[in-house]
Amino acid sequence: MPTLNKIRAVLTKDRGRTPPADPHLTRLRIAVTAFFAMDGFLFAGWVVRIPAIKAQTGAGAGALGLALLGVSAGAVAFMMITGRLCRRFGSHTVTTASAAALALSITLPPLTHSATALGLVLLVFGAAYGSLNVAMNSAAVDLISALRRPVMPSFHAAFSLGGMLGAGLGGLIAGSLSPTVHLLLLAAIGLLVTAVAGSSLRAHPAPAVPERLPVAQEGRPRHGRAGRGRRLVLVFGVIALCTAYGEGAMADWGALHLSQDLGAGPGTAAAGYAVFALAMTVGRLSGTALVQRFGAARALIAGGTTATAGMLLGALAPSAGAACAGFAVAGLGLANIFPIAIARAGESGGPDGVAVASTVGYGGMLLGPPAIGFLAETAGLPAALTTVALLAAVAAVIAYATRGAHRTGRP
Numbered sequence: 001m002p003t004l005n006k007i008r009a010v011l012t013k014d015r016g017r018t019p020p021a022d023p024h025l026t027r028l029r030i031a032v033t034a035f036f037a038m039d040g041f042l043f044a045g046w047v048v049r050i051p052a053i054k055a056q057t058g059a060g061a062g063a064l065g066l067a068l069l070g071v072s073a074g075a076v077a078f079m080m081i082t083g084r085l086c087r088r089f090g091s092h093t094v095t096t097a098s099a100a101a102l103a104l105s106i107t108l109p110p111l112t113h114s115a116t117a118l119g120l121v122l123l124v125f126g127a128a129y130g131s132l133n134v135a136m137n138s139a140a141v142d143l144i145s146a147l148r149r150p151v152m153p154s155f156h157a158a159f160s161l162g163g164m165l166g167a168g169l170g171g172l173i174a175g176s177l178s179p180t181v182h183l184l185l186l187a188a189i190g191l192l193v194t195a196v197a198g199s200s201l202r203a204h205p206a207p208a209v210p211e212r213l214p215v216a217q218e219g220r221p222r223h224g225r226a227g228r229g230r231r232l233v234l235v236f237g238v239i240a241l242c243t244a245y246g247e248g249a250m251a252d253w254g255a256l257h258l259s260q261d262l263g264a265g266p267g268t269a270a271a272g273y274a275v276f277a278l279a280m281t282v283g284r285l286s287g288t289a290l291v292q293r294f295g296a297a298r299a300l301i302a303g304g305t306t307a308t309a310g311m312l313l314g315a316l317a318p319s320a321g322a323a324c325a326g327f328a329v330a331g332l333g334l335a336n337i338f339p340i341a342i343a344r345a346g347e348s349g350g351p352d353g354v355a356v357a358s359t360v361g362y363g364g365m366l367l368g369p370p371a372i373g374f375l376a377e378t379a380g381l382p383a384a385l386t387t388v389a390l391l392a393a394v395a396a397v398i399a400y401a402t403r404g405a406h407r408t409g410r411p
Helices: 002-015 023-047 050-057 061-089 091-105 115-147 152-173 179-203 222-261 266-285 287-294 296-316 320-334 337-379 381-401
Strands: none
Touching: 023 091, 023 115, 023 152, 023 179, 050 061, 050 115, 050 179, 061 091, 061 115, 061 337, 091 115, 091 179, 115 152, 115 337, 152 179, 152 266, 152 287, 152 337, 222 266, 222 296, 222 320, 222 337, 222 381, 266 287, 266 320, 287 296, 287 337, 296 320, 296 337, 296 381, 320 337, 320 381, 337 381
């Protein structure tokens, strides 16, 4: 009996411990995180130079808008292709190749001198951007399965932090460096990160994960399970679309709402989006703990509900200060919806699931700004921004209706 009691004590003591981290998986996590941060860093660096490149090309607002659609068109076109490439060559290889292509393609826009040429090179840039997003999310999904921890929000937090760093650096040096020199510098940084992080990915193969679409069980045909998996991927894609719509709308219309409708000065108007982006970053940094504590379904429901309340306040508040507070609450609510939805789509459908959900979700980024603009002309910008709250509520309702399809998110 004393021996049995000792064994029981040891087992009970060890049961609550977290298994030691696998160095192989730790190195992979660092490498994948570096790619997410680099993606945000490069994209933000390009965005801050749009005004200078607009002046260089002599494009009007309409022509520039059409040229900028090249980024979205290239991204959407290559997202589905990338899912197949990841299946054939592996997500690690495709991630490294796509990152190198993104770093190189960011040097092309400053070389153009017309809106048409700009649109064509942005197709290339967008293709690399979309391909990298699918590939690195696919690599992250495989890693999450091996880690048995819902760490996808931490990867997207790295993207947000990279974006904030890229935008901040761009703001500091935009006045002293030409777009050509600035984006060449970013390309060099991107290639360096790709070389270092890519060597880690190549040295450590993707962790083995179980088959995502189970084989047929007795009395249940395999195609029925596969069909269910495809439906889940589309559901998660719609949830991602609802939150991407809000992100796109806030980026393009949040500052204008504060200045035009609430009389805020330039500093306050700029701060509106800044607090939104900062809140999203903070929310994503705490996302892993949130999902582990409450599970993916509850995190999605809570996020959608919080974003709904925040955007209603941000859109309808009578003062700029209250609207900024609402934007911050909305940022916290939206922060983890997209990464959780993409992770669940990857669990259900592998790289193809990530590609489908990313493509559907990215459609929200495309739909948001023009839809807000059209509604603003007919009903006013405050009313138009309430559609962000509406879609956040839709995401919460869908997450609640499909809560049985979610894993708990706990290890």
